[in-house]
Amino acid sequence: MTAEKETYLDPFFTAEEKDELEAGISGVIERIERKSRDKEEIRLCLKDCTGILSGEETMNGGGIYELGRVTVIFKELPGSVPQAAEGRRVQVRCRLAAMEEPRNPGQFDSRGYYRALGISYFAYGENLEEISGSCDILRVSMRKLREWMAENLERAAGGQDAGLFRAMVLGEKWAAEEETRNLYQNAGIGHLFAISGLHISLAGMGIYRILRKGMKRSFSVAALGCAGASYCYYLMTGEGTSAGRAFLMLSVYGAGQVFGRQYDLSSGAAFAALLLLVRSPLLLFQSGFQLSFGSVLALGSLHPCLQSIFQKESRTSRAKEKEKGSKKWRRKLLMALLPGLAIQLATIPVQAASFYQIPVFGLLLNLLLLPLFPVIAFSGIFGAFLGGLFPQITRTILFPARFLLRIYASACSWSLRLPGSIWRTGRPENWQLLLYGVLLAALLCFGKRGAETRRTAWRRTVRRRTVRIGIWIVPFCLMPLPWRGLELVFLDVGQGDGCFIQIPHGPTFLIDGGSSSEKEIGKYCLIPFLDSYAVDKVDYVMVSHGDEDHINGIRELIEEKRIANLILPEGQEKEQEALGGMKNRAEQLGIPVQYLKQGEILHAGEASLACLWPEGGGGDADSGLDSNEASMVLWFSYRKLDVLFTGDLEGAGEEGVKRYLEKWGGGKEKKIDVLKAAHHGSQNACSEELLREINPLYTVISCGRGNRYGHPAKETLQRLEAVRSRVFRTDKDGAVTVRSDGVSVKIQKTK
The missing domain is CATH 1.20.5 (Single alpha-helices involved in coiled-coils or other helix-helix interfaces)
Known part of the structure; x- marks a missing residue:
């Protein structure tokens, strides 16, 4: 075909406002892997991919597009998948997916992360149409060896322990329980799940010593054996960045042994970084790359500096002999802590910028637990090879390692229960x-x-x-900088609602927090956002009504105990079952539950939140209302700034708010600066009468991209245009941030 080639399909995703495009792609299989416990799901990592869009003849005249690397996910295995093997070229009919850029502060940048790894797109495979070419024998052998070893570990250990061994020895992080991974990560020993120098050296240096001493081979043979074993282990465990760094550095060490040159840690790391960056320059901005090489450079450069600073002046041998036992052990303990301290000092900025928190007791845990890790690694390797042949004997061999895993979990849990165990830094400037x-x-x-x-x-x-x-x-x-002004963040939660408020020198608020289009919105949006703002607990979480697209993320915050106070509309927990369940769960976890009704005002320094609706207290106005009509409506004021939150208000509820505004304002117009449009901008929301009453300068509409409800409605947008309100939409603009000193207003879009 002679069609003109283009590099990326990103313009098509933007033009069509779609998350997925039907396509046919062709590429060479680089890896076949699994990333979940679902045995039916398999991933083909393709390189040198080209693609054609279905129906593209209507767009720019059609063409073949160079796609680079594409990861194709098959949820249900077609019959031809078992024939696929590394090195073979395949043609796949699939749905090509756009990679997400972060649409909220603190959100994971999946696009940047995977592009740094050289992966241009993800695709959801529907069928493998053609398989041709020869396979890569080495890669196929390493994959089958990994699968065989994983099966042996499942037979020998089983359950959660088998998953931990697979994660720590075979690089299959997904095999470990998510709760355990989070426990290790929060405690500061999550690096044990990353195949790195510790793992590669066990494989490579083990072969080197056997060949050099046991079999009395030359330096050249031993170095080649070391490099070969390290490379095979690197391929088998998924070709991660830290594993690649360790393999390259170990190869440099072997070359130094062959040519009689002294090995320098920092130079070896620099050489490895150069080779990895030549292949993928964007790795420089990936946190895994920064942590891996930062740790090595800390040991090579920072650690010697700390040694010269902390060690005392040289003494005579007689003076050293007279040194008292307690002082001697204190000095040895200090020297043992210095490597970990060097790594901690070098990686603190990366941890703060990427994860927004630092495990305070991570240094101590690493000092205590890291020396025991070779026992777990060696036991896991033995179990992986012997588990299928001698399961009973292997269980005995694995017993000490399984006992150590219990100690690891207990130590992590204990450290996280200590006061100040996690320092939330937020995202530093x-x-x-x-x-x-x-x-x-x-x-x-x-x-x-x-x-x-x-x-x-x-x-x-x-x-x-x-x-x-x-x-x-x-x-x-x-440390997080003190707040200098008011900040409101209307989060992009997809088809849902959520707004965070930070008052200068005052409490934090979250008004709603849920989504009907995004899964686990608390885990992937709300919690990362709070971490990036260094908010351990939201002081007040306010729920407008009980629809799932307003509360399912708040449920997650309740379970994580990230809420200090929960505020519900008075008199609605019986009418709306979801609110009653949320109230009961919050009380079980010791979270105070409060209620607001019409006319009540919550004061916070120079700010206030007035409840305009519902009437509450069993009033007649609340009877017979559906959940949308009974939405809690809040008027937020800070100095001269006014913001109106309307939930999903419609119909009778809106009429009640207008009556109260007329009564509250004494017949005068109540103009506001920012309106959070009701019900995602639906046709029946934001009536012309209400808009004329409040005359909003800015309006924020929270809705999902391409939602099936057609939000926001054209009629609503026309009504907002008629009152000359400038509209911001989370589906187009991402999270919308409003900053104010109480007089002037600045609005910033994420997209």
Whole structure:
């Protein structure tokens, strides 16, 4: 075909306002893998892909498009999938999916993450139409070996322990329970699930020592064996970034042994980083790459600096012998802590910028638990090879490792129960990250220079103590900055509602939080957002009514105990069953539940929240209303700024609000600055009479992209245009952030 080729299909997704496009693609299978416990789901990682869009003759004249790498997910296995193998070319009929850019603060950037790995698109496969070419024997062998080892571990260990062994030894993170992964991550030992230098060295250096000493082979043979074993393990475990770094560095070490050169850790890391970045330059901005290489560079460069600062002056051998036992052990403990401290200092900015929190006791846990990990790794490898042949014997071999896994879980749980176990930093500003690096470098140079120059004893002591104290102070420059003004964030939750309010020097509010189009909106949107704002608990969560697209994310926050107070519309928990269930669960977890009704005002410093609806207290106006008509309506005021939240208000509820506004305002118009449009901008929401009454300067409509309800309705947009209200839509603009000093208003779109 002679059609002109293009690089990406992103313009088509934008033009069509679609998340998926029907396509036929052709590519070479690079890997076949599973990423979930669903045995029917399989992923084909294709490289050198080209694609044709279905029905594209109506768009730009058609063409073949170069797609790079594409991961094709098959939910149900077609009969031809078992014939697929690494190295073979396939043609796939699929639905090509656009990768999501973050639409909310704190949200995971899946597009940036996967593009850094060289993956351009995900696709949902429907059929494999053609398979041709020869297979890559090495990759096929490594995949089958991994599958065989995984089956053996399931036979020998079974259950949760088998999943942990598969994650820690075979790189199958998905095999471990999500709760356990989160436990390890929050406690600061989540790196054990990443195949890295510790794992690669067990495989590569094990072969090296066997060939070099056991079989008395030459350096060349031993180095080749080491590199070969490391590369096979790298392929078998999924070709992760940290595993690739470890393989390349170990290969450099082997080459140094062959040519009689001394190995330098930092130089080896720099060489590995260069090779990986040549293949995929965007890896530089991936947190996994930064953490992996940051840790190695910390050991190669930062650790020697800390040693020179913390160790005392050299003494005679007789003085060392006279050193008391307690002092000797304290010094040894300090020296043992320094490598972990170096890694912690180097990776704190990455953790704060990527995960918005730092495990405070991670350093201590790593010191205690990391030396025991080789027992788990070796036991897992033995179990993976012997589990199918001698399951009973293998269970005995695995017993110490399984016992250690219990200790790991208990230690993590214990550390997280301690006060201040997690320091939520939020997303630091770029200048804060730069300041941290400059201060740390200056501090270390100051201390190292003092250790190397000949000065009087008291000056050296002052320098050392200054650095020792400064090391613990510098991380505080990453602390969240105090709020200087009011901030409201209308979150893009898809087809749903959610608005976060931060009052200067005051409490935080969340008004609604749910979605009918996005799964687990609390886990993937609300909680990451709160973490990025360094909010441990929302002070007040207010629920307008009991529809799922307003509350299912709040349920998740309740389960995670991220709520301090829950506020419901008075008199509605009996009418709306969902509100009653939420109230009961919150009370079970010790979360206070309060109620608001018409006329009540919640004060918070210079801000206030007045409830305009429902009437509450068993009033006649509330009887016979559906959940939308009974939505809690809130008037938020901060100095001269006014914002109206209307939930899904329609019909009789809107009439009740208009009557109350006339009574409240004494017949005068109540103009507002920002309106949160009712019911996602549906046809029956935001009547002309109400809009004339409140005359909003700005209107925010929360709705999902391509929703089946047709929100926002054209009629509603026309009514808003008639009152000259500027409209922002979360389906087009992502999260909408309103900042104000109480007088002026600035609005920022995420997209």
